[in-house]
Amino acid sequence: MRFAIMGSGGVGGYFGARLAEAGEDVTFIARGEHLAAIRQDGLAVTSIKGDVSIQPAQASDDPASVGVVDCVIVAVKAWQVREAAEAMRPMVGPDTVVLPLENGVEAADTLAEVLGKGPVIDGLCGILAWIEAPGHVRHAGVDPFVRFGERDNHSSERISRLKAAFDQARGVSAEIPDDIKVAQWSKFLFICAMSGIGSITRSPIGVTRQLPETRLIIERMLEEIDAVARAHGVAFPDDAAARAMQFIDAMPAESTSSMQRNIMAGQPSELESQNGAVVRLGRAVGIETPTNELIHAALLPQELAARAANDSPGAHNE
Missing domain, CATH: 1.10.1040.10 (N-(1-d-carboxylethyl)-l-norvaline Dehydrogenase; domain 2)
Incomplete structure (x- = not known):
């Protein structure tokens, strides 16, 4: 699958790196010194679940240059979700899945207001990770997990496909809860x-x-x-x-x-x-x-x- 990671800090950097390590096509959306370091030296993750280095790594500060992807993982801070939703429009096509991993319970609603209800699913994650230095993410605690599902809890092919991608990734457990809410x-x-x-x-x-x-x-x-x-x-x-x-x-x-x-x-x-x-x-x-x-x-x-x-x-x- 083609993934774009919208917000490549501790959360997005970790899960994006694990998906890339597993062979998925991942582009990291970042900015500033972090972006420059990823472009030059790749993305390094130091992790209690095993280190990983993605080199070279695909990274950009311009979603329009990335084009339509299969899945956008939204890992910006909760107050940045609306701005991120506007920026990610060029990456969202008719079959794109948009997966928010924010703390809180309102991110999917905000994304749906901007992008329409169709692409957006509900999700959450658990991890203790942060940007240690530009181009370097440190994962220091919690066994990383993602949980996601359709907003009305119905089974779908796109949810199964997404879980299959995460299931191939080292250092991540993926789950489709009976009730995502x-x-x-x-x-x-x-x-x-x-x-x-x-x-x-x-x-x-x-x-x-x-x-x-x-x-x-x-x-x-x-x-x-x-x-x-x-x-x-x-x-x-x-x-x-x-x-x-x-x-x-x-x-x-x-x-x-x-x-x-x-x-x-x-x-x-x-x-x-x-x-x-x-x-x-x-x-x-x-x-x-x-x-x-x-x-x-x-x-x-x-x-x-x-x-x-x-x-x-x-x-x-x-």
Whole structure:
């Protein structure tokens, strides 16, 4: 299959490299020093699942030059999805599949608004990875997985074909859940609570889950997100919030979320797509979310300042 990786950072760089290693035709969409390094020396991935180097690697900052592909993997940050959707139009033909791997639960809706419902499927992933240096991605934690499916959960040839491609890739497990919405919201449940508590405390999960005061905040966030999900028709099991807390309790003590790391570095973050989304989606169905609302409000001044700084001339460099 012909793949384009829209956003070739930790997530896109890792999964794209694994697909290329397996023999798929992969083009990395990147920019700045990262793009220059990939073009010159290829893409190197240092991974707990085995290192890989794609050399030479196909890379571009111009989707129009790539042309129509079989699958676009969207791995930009959640706040960049709409802009990415507009940019990827030249790569999306009548048979193209668009697979979002963002945190949050709104990326597919945003992509469908721009590209139409036809190409877009639902997806999520799990991995701890980042750009170590231009042209170099480091995968340091989590056994990497992708889960995806048609938005109404029906079986399709294109989903089977996509899974077959991932099944050939080393260091990736691919799954088609029975209910992609439940899978997506289950990840959102724990990652949003982990992001929120980590971002306001600036502490790793091992600290916040042990202190009774901060553990209570985590539990309240989980309860609110659970209620919002059910109000939006997500068929959660009765113990969804308890399962998410068990997952949080089982994580390495030093774990932090990407949102927390961005906020601590003074960078734009996924605040609006995580705790902000809980507040927004809750209001849409009449569910109050006071804990998420407080966290969102407390972090918003810094978020707006980081966005303003990032939008200034010369601030963009991937």
